[in-house]
Amino acid sequence: MxxxxxxxxxxxxxxxxxxxxxxxxxxxxxxxxxxxxxxxxxxxxxxxxxxxxxxxxxxxxxxxxxxxxxxxxxxxxxxxxxxxxxxxxxxxxxxxxxxxxxxxxxxxxxxxxxIMKNYDVTIKDFAPKYMMTLRKTIPTYQDEGMLWHQLFSETKGHNVQVDVPNYSKAVFYDVGYKENYVDVEIQLAVSGNYKDTENVKFRTVPSVTAATAIVKGNFNQLTDACEAIGNWISDNNYDVDGPMFNIYHIGPGQDSNSDNWVTEVCFPVRKK
Structure with missing residues (x-):
């Protein structure tokens, strides 16, 4: 439960x-x-x-x-x-x-x-990564793009080298789902070392173990992926252990066609 x-x-x-x-x-x-x-x-x-x-x-x-x-x-x-x-x-x-x-x-x-799509849920260990991060409260989940725009605008001219392949995340810190005023941190893996700006912080994000599911296509499918992960957590005797996050392997920043987006929905877990 x-x-x-x-x-x-x-x-x-x-x-x-x-x-x-x-x-x-x-x-x-x-x-x-x-x-x-x-x-x-x-x-x-x-x-x-x-x-x-x-x-x-x-x-x-x-x-x-x-x-x-x-x-x-x-x-x-x-x-x-x-x-x-x-x-x-x-x-x-x-x-x-x-x-x-x-x-x-x-x-x-x-x-x-x-014939509805089934999501394969797997458990993954994510290693520590050096990332540039920006955490703010935004009006709604749909306004996440504002953070990415600010992240790149504020670091423009700093010669930041983004890791290849792309590794970008959004972490959702609120205790529960919220309709307004959402606490979100975006993270982008980078190579090298950089000084913090006014709002963008460079730091090593610690390792985490998470139950994950891959979603191919638009973000409307994320709810079904969460259901699959929830059932997996319950069936395999785990507890949620930290704020959930999405990894955008291919997102709006790389491809304007939502059919090509690849998102990994992740819930940190620990064995009961």
Whole structure:
């Protein structure tokens, strides 16, 4: 089982929202410690959080999502329900383009549930690396590009030699998933020794052991990779042991085509 903070990161749902889901009966912890009140969740609840997020992104209210998960738990009835909502959304096309896209994507995935991509989770030991780093609080996860822009702007003219092949990371330090004001550090492996700038620090990042999964394509798939890692951690008797991070083997900085991106999702772990 996972503590609420670790489950928050794996599910990409804030601690505050997980508590709210518990209060309204949408997602109840597997276990609550009677002495200290700590909530614990199981790995098999990650698939439920993915369904909740997908339905929420389509515009369904939490009460409707609770109804869907309770009464429309087979593929045919869920498709019928989604088709009804699809027709309603079409009447407000200009204001609901994003919701329509979510519905279409979800209906497609329901139709090919049996052939959905499986992520191979492996345990890796990452050696120490000398890296230039920049840590800041950014508005949302989608604003990570601001950090990379500042990193390169602030070190322009310093003749920094980037390691080849590229080894760039983003470390997410918040205890749980957050919707706003996210504490993120980006790291890029470099060769040589350099002086710190106002915000960019050069340091050796220590070794870490992590459960990892490779994602090929756009970042929308990262949630599924987190689910696979969460199940692996639970099945193999490990605990999460530090802030999760992404390694961008091929990212927006190297290739503008998201189909070619390669991201390694990593959760530090230790044996129980």
């Amino acid at each position: 996972f503590k609420i903070g670790d489950f928050s990161k794996l599910s990409k749902i804030s601690i505050r929202m997980l508590r709210h889901y518990d209060e309204i009966g949408l997602l109840t912890p597997t276990h609550i410690n009677k002495i200290n009140g700590y909530r614990y969740y199981s790995a098999n609840q990650l698939s439920t959080t993915n369904r909740i997020r997908a339905l929420k992104d389509m515009g369904f209210s939490l009460s409707s999502i609770k109804e869907i998960l309770t009464e429309y738990n087979d593929r045919e009835s869920l498709i019928r329900y989604l088709n009804i909502h699809y027709s309603q959304v079409r009447e407000h096309l200009e204001d609901t383009q994003k919701k329509l896209l979510k519905i279409e994507t979800t209906m497609e995935r329901i139709g090919r549930t049996d």
